[in-house]
Amino acid sequence: MKYHLVTLGCQMNQSDSERVKRVLEGMGAQWTDEEQEANIIGILACSVRQKAIDKVYNKIANWNKRKQSSNLITFISGCVLPTDREKFLKLFDIVFAMRELPGFPQMLSHYGVTTPLSLVNDNITPKEEISLFWQVKPKYNSTFEAFVPIQNGCDKFCSFCAVPYTRGREVSRPSEDILNEVSELVEKGFKSITLLGQNVNSYGLDKKGKEINFAQLLEGIGQIGEQKTNPFWVYFTSPHPRDMGRDVINVMAKHACLAKQIHLPLQSGDDKVLIRMNRKHSLKKYRETVTAIREVIPDATLFTDIIVGFSGETEQQFQNTRKALQEFNYNMAYIAMYSPRPGAASHAWSDDVAQHIKKERLALLSEDLAATSGDYNKKMVGKSYRLLVRDTDRKAGYLSGQTEGKITVRFPSDDSSLIGQFVDVNITSASNFSAEGELI
Amino acid sequence: MSKAVPTANKIKTDLHEILDIRHLTDSTFVLRFERKGLEFEAGQHICVGPPNGIHTREYSIYSSENEEYIEILVKEVVNGLVSPSLKKLKPGGFVVVEEPVGYFTINKEHPGNQKYVFIASGTGISPFHSFIKSHPQLNYTLLHGVKKANEAYDAEAYKKGNYVLCTSREGTGDFYGRVTDYLKQNKFGKETQYYLCGNCNMIHDVYDILEEQSVESDNIHAEVYF
Numbered sequence: 214m215k216y217h218l219v220t221l222g223c224q225m226n227q228s229d230s231e232r233v234k235r236v237l238e239g240m241g242a243q244w245t246d247e248e249q250e251a252n253i254i255g256i257l258a259c260s261v262r263q264k265a266i267d268k269v270y271n272k273i274a275n276w277n278k279r280k281q282s283s284n285l286i287t288f289i290s291g292c293v294l295p296t297d298r299e300k301f302l303k304l305f306d307i308v309f310a311m312r313e314l315p316g317f318p319q320m321l322s323h324y325g326v327t328t329p330l331s332l333v334n335d336n337i338t339p340k341e342e343i344s345l346f347w348q349v350k351p352k353y354n355s356t357f358e359a360f361v362p363i364q365n366g367c368d369k370f371c372s373f374c375a376v377p378y379t380r381g382r383e384v385s386r387p388s389e390d391i392l393n394e395v396s397e398l399v400e401k402g403f404k405s406i407t408l409l410g411q412n413v414n415s416y417g418l419d420k421k422g423k424e425i426n427f428a429q430l431l432e433g434i435g436q437i438g439e440q441k442t443n444p445f446w447v448y449f450t451s452p453h454p455r456d457m458g459r460d461v462i463n464v465m466a467k468h469a470c471l472a473k474q475i476h477l478p479l480q481s482g483d484d485k486v487l488i489r490m491n492r493k494h495s496l497k498k499y500r501e502t503v504t505a506i507r508e509v510i511p512d513a514t515l516f517t518d519i520i521v522g523f524s525g526e527t528e529q530q531f532q533n534t535r536k537a538l539q540e541f542n543y544n545m546a547y548i549a550m551y552s553p554r555p556g557a558a559s560h561a562w563s564d565d566v567a568q569h570i571k572k573e574r575l576a577l578l579s580e581d582l583a584a585t586s587g588d589y590n591k592k593m594v595g596k597s598y599r600l601l602v603r604d605t606d607r608k609a610g611y612l613s614g615q616t617e618g619k620i621t622v623r624f625p626s627d628d629s630s631l632i633g634q635f636v637d638v639n640i641t642s643a644s645n646f647s648a649e650g651e652l653i
Numbered sequence: 654m655s656k657a658v659p660t661a662n663k664i665k666t667d668l669h670e671i672l673d674i675r676h677l678t679d680s681t682f683v684l685r686f687e688r689k690g691l692e693f694e695a696g697q698h699i700c701v702g703p704p705n706g707i708h709t710r711e712y713s714i715y716s717s718e719n720e721e722y723i724e725i726l727v728k729e730v731v732n733g734l735v736s737p738s739l740k741k742l743k744p745g746g747f748v749v750v751e752e753p754v755g756y757f758t759i760n761k762e763h764p765g766n767q768k769y770v771f772i773a774s775g776t777g778i779s780p781f782h783s784f785i786k787s788h789p790q791l792n793y794t795l796l797h798g799v800k801k802a803n804e805a806y807d808a809e810a811y812k813k814g815n816y817v818l819c820t821s822r823e824g825t826g827d828f829y830g831r832v833t834d835y836l837k838q839n840k841f842g843k844e845t846q847y848y849l850c851g852n853c854n855m856i857h858d859v860y861d862i863l864e865e866q867s868v869e870s871d872n873i874h875a876e877v878y879f
C-alpha cells in the first residue's frame with residue numbers, strides 16, 4: 214500500500230504532514246513521490262488563499278476520475294473552513310480535523326463510510342483531541358531541520374485571516390512535551406529547530422497561570438542548549454507584536470542556542486489600517502518592540518510580513534507602510550498583495566484597491582526592501598559567519614546555507630556530505646538578498 | 654426523563670442551554686444562556702452559533718463577570734450566517750459556545766479614580782455594559798451613537814448623567830448628532846482612558862478627533878465590529 218500527501222500552505226501544515234506520515238507508515242503504508250502510484254492520497258489543505266482551495270478542488274476532481282479505474286482512498290485535513298468541510302464530505306472519502314489524527318487508522322479501516330469521526334459524539338473534547346494529536350511522533354522530513362508545534366489555534370481574529378475559524382481557539386501544548394521533543398532532536402543531531410504556532414509568543418496564556426509562558430519556555434530550551442555539547446539553533450514563528458515582551462527578547466539574548474533572528478509581522482505601517490485589520494497593536498507598540506530588539510540583541514536580523522492593497526488602503530496609508538519598512542531596516546519581508554480570503558471578516562468588504570495599484574505598491578516595497586537588506590548584506594563582506602548548509606546551490610559547484618540570522622550564503626564546494634552540517638565561511642561578496650563566501 | 658441534548662459538531666466546543674431571549678428592537682435582542690463555569694473578563698468576546706450549524710460568530714459578552722449566566726447582544730444581519738438562526742432559537746434550546754478570549758479589557762493597573770470615556774456605536778455598547786455591570790465603581794462617561802432613540806439598549810443600566818445617547822436621525826436623544834460631533838464639542842482630557850467599540854468608520858473618526866486633542870495612542874483602546 215503506497216501513499217502520497219499534498220501539503221499546501223504554511224510551516225504548520227508541513228509540521229502536521231510529518232505526523233500524518235508517521236501514522237500512515239505505522240499502518241504499513243509506504244511513501245511514493247508519484248501521485249499515480251498511490252493507493253491512499255491526501256491533502257493537508259490551506260484556507261488562507263483562494264488559490265490553495267482551488268487547487269484542492271482540481272486535485273480531487275482528477276482523483277475521483279481516477280477512482281473509476283483504480284483503487285484509491287482520498288482524505289483531506291489541515292486548515293479547512295466549515296463551508297468547505299461540508300463540500301469536501303461529498304468529494305473525499307475521509308475528512309478530519311488534524312487534532313483527530315490519532316483516530317485516522319480507525320477512519321481508514323471504516324473506509325466506505327463517508328461520515329467523518331468528527332460528527333460522532335464520542336465525548337472527546339477538541340482540547341483532549343489536540344493532546345492526543347501531539348502524542349503522535351512526527352516522521353521528520355529532514356535529518357537536520359525540524360518543526361515543533363507548540364500551540365494550535367488562534368485567538369487574535371485578524372480581519373484578513375480565517376485561521377481562527379479553521380483551527381479554533383489557542384491551545385498550548387504541554388511544555389514538558391515540547392522540552393522533551395527539543396532535547397531528543399538535539400540528541401539526534403538536528404541543527405535547526407523551529408517552534409511553531411499561529412501566535413507562538415502567546416504560548417501558555419490559554420492555561421491561565423497553569424503553564425509557563427513563552428519566555429519561560431525559551432529559557433527551558435536555552436538551558437537544554439547549555440547542557441548539550443552539540444550546537445543547534447532554535448527559531449520560532451510567528452510571534453504577534455502584541456505579545457512580544459522584553460522578557461522574550463532578554464532570554465533570546467541570554468542563550469547561544471536561541472537564534473538571533475526575529476520574524477515580527479507588521480502587516481501595515483498605518484494605525485488606521487491596523488485597526489481595520491483588527492491587529493490589536495499600534496505602530497507605536499511595534500516600534501517600541503523593535504527598539505528593544507535593537508538595544509538588547511543588536512546583531513539580530515529582523516523579518517516581517519506585509520500586506521499591500523488591503524481593503525480601503527489609501528495612498529497615504531501605503532506611504533506610511535513604506536516609511537515603516539525603511540525605518541525598521543528589515544532583512545527580509547514577505548510582501549503579499551491583498552486578496553480576500555474566504556471565511557475571513559474582510560472577505561465581505563470591497564476589494565477596492567485596483568490590481569495594478571497593488572502591483573505598484575508591491576514593487577515599491579520590494580525595491581525599498583532590497584535597499585535595506587542589501588545594505589546589511591554588504592556589511593557582512595570581509596567577516597566570517599557560521600552557516601548551516603542546507604542544499605546544493607543553483608550555481609553548479611556551489612552549496613547553499615543560512616547564517617544564524619537566516620541570510621542565505623553560497624560557497625564553492627562539491628562536498629554534499631556538508632549538507633546538514635555547520636561550516637564557517639568568509640563572506641567575499643553580497644547582493645540584495647544573499648551573499649557569497651569561501652570555506653574557512 | 655432527562656432532556657434530549659443535540660450533538661455538537663465537534664469543531665465547536667460546548668453546548669449551552671438558552672435561558673432567555675429578550676427582544677429590544679425588531680432586529681436586536683439579548684440572548685441569555687448557561688455560563689457552565691466559563692471564566693471571562695468584562696470586554697472579552699465569545700464565538701456563538703446555532704447548535705447544528707457549521708458557523709459561529711464573535712460576540713462581546715454583554716453580561717457582568719458576576720452573573721451566573723452569559724448574555725450577548727445580537728443585531729440580526731440580513732442574510733447573515735449566524736444571527737438570523739440565533740434569533741429563531743427559543744429558551745430551552747441550545748447554542749454552541751467557544752471559550753472567551755480578547756484583550757479589550759480594563760487595565761487593572763489603572764488607579765481607582767481613573768476617568769474612562771466609553772464610545773460605542775450600535776451594539777458596540779455590549780462590552781461597556783459588561784464593564785459597568787462588573788465594576789459599578791468605575792468613573793465613566795458612556796457615549797452611545799445610534800440612529801434613533803429606540804436603539805438605546807438598556808439605557809437604565811447606566812448612572813444618570815454618565816450616559817449620553819447621541820442620535821443621528823432624530824432629536825430625541827441626549828444629543829442630536831453623531832458621537833463624533835459630541836466629542837468635538839466636549840473634551841475629556843489627555844489623561845482619560847478612551848475605549849472605542851463599534852464600526853470601523855466611527856473608530857477611525859474618533860481616533861482622528863482624539864489625536865487632534867493630543868490624546869496619546871496608548872490611552873486609546875479599540876474593538877472593531879465587523
